[in-house]
Amino acid sequence: MVIVLAPGADEAVIEEIKQIVGEAGGEAFISKGVSRTIIGVVGNAGVLEALEARDLTQHAGVHEVLRVTTPYKLVSKENHAQTSTVMVGDVPIGPATVTLIAGPCAVETPEQTLASAKLAVTAGATILRGGAYKPRTSPYAFQGLGVAGLKILQEVGQEVGMPIVTEVIDAADVDVVAQHADMLQIGTRNMQNFSLLRAAGAAGKPVLLKRGLTSTYDEWFMAAEYIAQRGNLNIVLCERGIRTFEPSVRNTLDVSAVPMVHGLTHLPVIVDPSHAAGRRDLVLPLARAGLGAGADGLIVDVHSSPEQALCDGPQALFGDSLTELSQVMATFPALLGRAQPQR
Numbered sequence: 001m002v003i004v005l006a007p008g009a010d011e012a013v014i015e016e017i018k019q020i021v022g023e024a025g026g027e028a029f030i031s032k033g034v035s036r037t038i039i040g041v042v043g044n045a046g047v048l049e050a051l052e053a054r055d056l057t058q059h060a061g062v063h064e065v066l067r068v069t070t071p072y073k074l075v076s077k078e079n080h081a082q083t084s085t086v087m088v089g090d091v092p093i094g095p096a097t098v099t100l101i102a103g104p105c106a107v108e109t110p111e112q113t114l115a116s117a118k119l120a121v122t123a124g125a126t127i128l129r130g131g132a133y134k135p136r137t138s139p140y141a142f143q144g145l146g147v148a149g150l151k152i153l154q155e156v157g158q159e160v161g162m163p164i165v166t167e168v169i170d171a172a173d174v175d176v177v178a179q180h181a182d183m184l185q186i187g188t189r190n191m192q193n194f195s196l197l198r199a200a201g202a203a204g205k206p207v208l209l210k211r212g213l214t215s216t217y218d219e220w221f222m223a224a225e226y227i228a229q230r231g232n233l234n235i236v237l238c239e240r241g242i243r244t245f246e247p248s249v250r251n252t253l254d255v256s257a258v259p260m261v262h263g264l265t266h267l268p269v270i271v272d273p274s275h276a277a278g279r280r281d282l283v284l285p286l287a288r289a290g291l292g293a294g295a296d297g298l299i300v301d302v303h304s305s306p307e308q309a310l311c312d313g314p315q316a317l318f319g320d321s322l323t324e325l326s327q328v329m330a331t332f333p334a335l336l337g338r339a340q341p342q343r
Helices: 011-023 045-054 110-123 147-160 171-180 194-201 217-228 257-264 273-277 280-292 320-335
Strands: 002-005 027-032 037-042 062-066 086-088 091-093 099-103 127-129 164-167 183-186 207-210 235-239 269-271 297-301
Touching: 002 011, 011 027, 011 037, 011 045, 037 045, 091 099, 099 110, 099 320, 110 147, 110 320, 127 147, 147 164, 147 171, 164 171, 171 183, 171 194, 183 194, 194 217, 207 217, 217 235, 217 257, 235 257, 257 269, 269 280, 273 280, 273 297, 280 297, 280 320
Parallel strands: 099 127, 099 297, 127 164, 164 183, 183 207, 207 235, 235 269, 269 297
Antiparallel strands: 002 037, 002 062, 027 037, 086 091
């Protein structure tokens, strides 16, 4: 069950509804959005029947009560029919726009990060990405600069005038990452790191949640529900490829995930063609495919000197490929009846 509060409902109303839910034997989870507050109720059939008997729709602070049948109550389309718009700083990600997030896979030096950010700007990016913490398959691979990388990324973002998104890989690091970043990224390997999901949800920043390598749609949406349960509905889903039997690409971009997300949840969804392909020559074709399927944006790797990159150089765009990406961003939004966010 989901209880949608009336606009302007204050803390007293929230506490009163929580008490009613508790008296019925249920547990209430509060999620405060930009324009409304939602209370998700967890309980057995007896709890829901008891609350229905109270007829909370008659309460002055309640807008509507929904019996949501999906296991992911707060992010379900049943709860909110229209696709949400998530603001990252002053940049929207949602159904009215096509948003480009771009930057280096890893923050290496201030000079490299700034040069890559300037390339991202020329391609039409309005959000800067970069990794300060890098969960790598090999323990001997570059693991990121940590807090020093966060500071570099934040300073570069301010210089080029873009909000930043960066990955957090440990619940213990959520607070420090949130101090520097405008959006927190949960990577594919941590999609079901439930303590991290809870901590990120409580941090008060938008969250970019990547799909796990072998995760089903329901598992992905339930991971988002962990974030939403901590009062944060500012979640953007990211399809970044799933593991299949095909060895010629790093992963297989599941383009069907885009309409599936839009059909089952109200969360916006973007695609990551860089990490799906692992190959520069496939990034732009996959980007076009994702946008054609209805994705609300892209996240791509850009590097000023990819041959010297400490992380994922073979997939990073530069030179002519960046020019081609800028053409995609200049033409596709209008073709899809959308706008491109402005810096």
